[in-house]
Amino acid sequence: MIDFASLLPSILMMVAPILIAALGGMISEKAGVVNIALEGLMGIGAFTAATVHVLLEPVLPGWSLLIGVASGMVAGGLFSLIHAYASISLNADQVVSGTGINLLAVGIAVFLCQIIFHQDRTSAFQIGMTTDALGLYPTVWIALVVLLGVWFFLYKRPAGLRLRSCGENPQAAAAAGIDVRRLRYLAVMTSGLLGGLAGASLVLTETIQYSMSSINGQGFIALAAVSFGRWMPGGVAGAATLFGTSVALAISMVNVQDLRFLPPQFFSVVPYVLTILTLVLFSGKDFAPRAIGQPYEKGLR
Amino acid sequence: MPDKALPPKEKFDLIDLFTRSNGAVSLLVIALGFVFGSLFILLVGRDPVNMFSALLQVVTGWDSSRGVWNARYIGEWFVASMPLVLCGLSMAFAARTGLFNIGAEGQYIAGLTAAQFVALLFPPIPGLHWLVCVLAGLLAGAAWGGIAGWLKAKYTVSEVVTTIMLNYIALYVSQWLTHAFAPGANTYRTKAYPATSLLANPWIEDLTNGSRLGNGLWFMLLSVLVFWFIIDRTRLGFSLRATGFNKEAARASGIKVQSAITTSMVISGAFAGLAGVIVSMGSFSYGRVLPGMENYGFNGIAVALVGNVTAIGSLLAGLLFGMLNSAQPLMQSREIPKEITWIIFGLVVVFISFRNGFKLLADWRAKQRTKS
Numbered sequence: 001m002i003d004f005a006s007l008l009p010s011i012l013m014m015v016a017p018i019l020i021a022a023l024g025g026m027i028s029e030k031a032g033v034v035n036i037a038l039e040g041l042m043g044i045g046a047f048t049a050a051t052v053h054v055l056l057e058p059v060l061p062g063w064s065l066l067i068g069v070a071s072g073m074v075a076g077g078l079f080s081l082i083h084a085y086a087s088i089s090l091n092a093d094q095v096v097s098g099t100g101i102n103l104l105a106v107g108i109a110v111f112l113c114q115i116i117f118h119q120d121r122t123s124a125f126q127i128g129m130t131t132d133a134l135g136l137y138p139t140v141w142i143a144l145v146v147l148l149g150v151w152f153f154l155y156k157r158p159a160g161l162r163l164r165s166c167g168e169n170p171q172a173a174a175a176a177g178i179d180v181r182r183l184r185y186l187a188v189m190t191s192g193l194l195g196g197l198a199g200a201s202l203v204l205t206e207t208i209q210y211s212m213s214s215i216n217g218q219g220f221i222a223l224a225a226v227s228f229g230r231w232m233p234g235g236v237a238g239a240a241t242l243f244g245t246s247v248a249l250a251i252s253m254v255n256v257q258d259l260r261f262l263p264p265q266f267f268s269v270v271p272y273v274l275t276i277l278t279l280v281l282f283s284g285k286d287f288a289p290r291a292i293g294q295p296y297e298k299g300l301r
Numbered sequence: 302m303p304d305k306a307l308p309p310k311e312k313f314d315l316i317d318l319f320t321r322s323n324g325a326v327s328l329l330v331i332a333l334g335f336v337f338g339s340l341f342i343l344l345v346g347r348d349p350v351n352m353f354s355a356l357l358q359v360v361t362g363w364d365s366s367r368g369v370w371n372a373r374y375i376g377e378w379f380v381a382s383m384p385l386v387l388c389g390l391s392m393a394f395a396a397r398t399g400l401f402n403i404g405a406e407g408q409y410i411a412g413l414t415a416a417q418f419v420a421l422l423f424p425p426i427p428g429l430h431w432l433v434c435v436l437a438g439l440l441a442g443a444a445w446g447g448i449a450g451w452l453k454a455k456y457t458v459s460e461v462v463t464t465i466m467l468n469y470i471a472l473y474v475s476q477w478l479t480h481a482f483a484p485g486a487n488t489y490r491t492k493a494y495p496a497t498s499l500l501a502n503p504w505i506e507d508l509t510n511g512s513r514l515g516n517g518l519w520f521m522l523l524s525v526l527v528f529w530f531i532i533d534r535t536r537l538g539f540s541l542r543a544t545g546f547n548k549e550a551a552r553a554s555g556i557k558v559q560s561a562i563t564t565s566m567v568i569s570g571a572f573a574g575l576a577g578v579i580v581s582m583g584s585f586s587y588g589r590v591l592p593g594m595e596n597y598g599f600n601g602i603a604v605a606l607v608g609n610v611t612a613i614g615s616l617l618a619g620l621l622f623g624m625l626n627s628a629q630p631l632m633q634s635r636e637i638p639k640e641i642t643w644i645i646f647g648l649v650v651v652f653i654s655f656r657n658g659f660k661l662l663a664d665w666r667a668k669q670r671t672k673s
Contacts, residue, residue, distance in 0.1 A: 097654035104647025114638035265473035283456035
């Protein structure tokens with residue numbers, strides 16, 4: 001059998017960034033704005049965090065990690081403003097601006113690597129995040145805190161209810177005195193901050209530098225986790241755990257004797273296939289926020 | 302009738318121009334993309350002139366720094382443009398039916414993989430072999446696109462999500478199939494293709510001083526024609542466009558909306574599949590275990606949007622982006638990081654997403670006028 005206990009720390013390491021990004025994507029979609037830019041936001045967060053950490057490591061040992069993570073979040077937040085402005089202020093097609101960010105993010109990240117480090121990736125940092133007594137990275141606990149925070153905000157706070165109403169029926173929300181555009185802006189920016197945090201978490205635990213293959217579809221896996229988890233915090237957490245496990249197994253399966261009979265790409269494909277299958281399976285039921293993807297125009301009914 | 306509602310034209314008006322003319326918006330976003338790209342290069346202390354001289358060299362073949370002319374650059378420009386034009390057509394065709402096909406990348410991979418296997422396994426009959434490769438690629442791309450279309454038509458599953466998922470499924474399945482089953486495969490390539498499977502054309506090769514441009518060119522041009530013909534000249538194209546404009550109205554007037562959605566994705570996927578064949582049989586002499594996404598599909602989204610989802614627009618935009626792509630090595634040798642081209646692609650798409658601003662501006666101005 002597979003020794004899951006010994007794999008657990010590395011599985012949770014992979015789950016954390018996917019979960020954080022997926023929760024951000026969920027908040028944005030709950031407010032009615034699709035965010036297919038998670039991949040790009042994670043990329044820009046990962047690049048910024050790695051760069052800041054590499055540059056500050058010799059100067060501010062101990063603090064550079066924290067500053068790196070914070071700057072990754074800020075970078076993700078700033079990038080998401082492009083998406084927010086296009087899709088909320090200008091009522092643009094939300095898929096188009098998301099695609100633009102995905103293209104732009106990897107371009108800017110690698111371009112700046114070439115300028116700063118004279119290669120197509122950042123230099124390697126000495127030490128990334130370190131594990132605690134349980135063998136877990138701090139990102140696991142961060143993901144847990146974000147999960148609880150998002151759940152508490154969305155389902156236990158009035159502001160969370162208002163945010164969700166913007167994604168269900170923005171016209172009714174506006175009639176009830178809610179500033180739909182402002183809440184949608186906040187939701188998209190939160191997904192940007194969390195996307196950046198996810199990218200930073202990924203690069204500082206799973207690798208030693210940022211390169212254009214660092215994210216490698218994990219932002220899209222996070223996007224899949226939102227639909228697979230049926231737009232609920234618990235569901236998304238379950239989906240992210242399943243998908244993260246799959247990603248971890250895809251990497252470590254070569255060392256597991258019992259899994260050698262499978263094609264090596266088997267676990268890489270699992271998240272994507274499962275997502276399509278569940279979308280088909282639950283196609284009749286409305287789990288998605290009702291106004292998802294629709295721009296909010298005043299005066300429309 | 303919207304023209305009559307507008308106040309009479311007094312003078313040339315920019316906002317009017319940009320709300321009415323798609324072509325004007327395309328030129329504007331391209332110009333903005335290059336302006337911001339150049340500013341970005343300046344910002345990091347490099348000289349944007351180097352980027353433009355590289356682009357000039359790609360388009361004309363004239364190397365201004367050494368004073369020599371080499372037609373190979375022009376050939377390679379077309380080599381870089383062909384898959385972009387085809388993936389642009391793929392995205393654009395689906396968009397005319399109101400579908401957002403982010404899956405050209407996966408359909409491209411499906412086409413490429415099928416063609417690779419046919420090239421290596423089909424008997425090397427001159428004249429027939431490469432044709433079967435092209436057909437296999439077309440069919441595989443069409444099937445991969447058709448899956449997303451069918452799921453949308455039958456189960457109302459968002460094609461945006463399924464095509465993204467299918468991209469990665471295609472990549473990993475292609476890696477597995479090629480590595481495990483293709484003749485002579487190691488971790489990154491197969492054995493060489495038989496010459497009968499290649500799209501090489503000695504005449505074009507001669508004309509372009511030994512570039513990799515070959516018979517793929519005819520297929521690309523034919524595809525542009527086919528796109529235009531289906532969309533603008535056939536009953537099928539009409540029903541596809543009607544579905545894109547207003548699904549309910551189309552349904553009410555007797556158009557089979559569900560089959561229109563599937564058909565549209567099938568044809569859309571065929572374009573991208575053809576791109577896969579042209580890259581594999583045109584630019585390579587052996588099958589590959591793809592290390593990752595090749596990004597033609599994603600860049601095709603930019604191509605289609607800049608080309609206003611038309612046949613001729615995708616052709617022109619594809620040539621523009623192909624020019625940027627094929628200038629990458631020249632830029633790199635002139636101290637401009639080649640990723641500037643991705644930045645310009647991204648900027649162009651971002652600016653396109655801002656275009657609705659012109660409409661909002663026009664609405665606002667009309668309101669101001671009625672007030673005063």
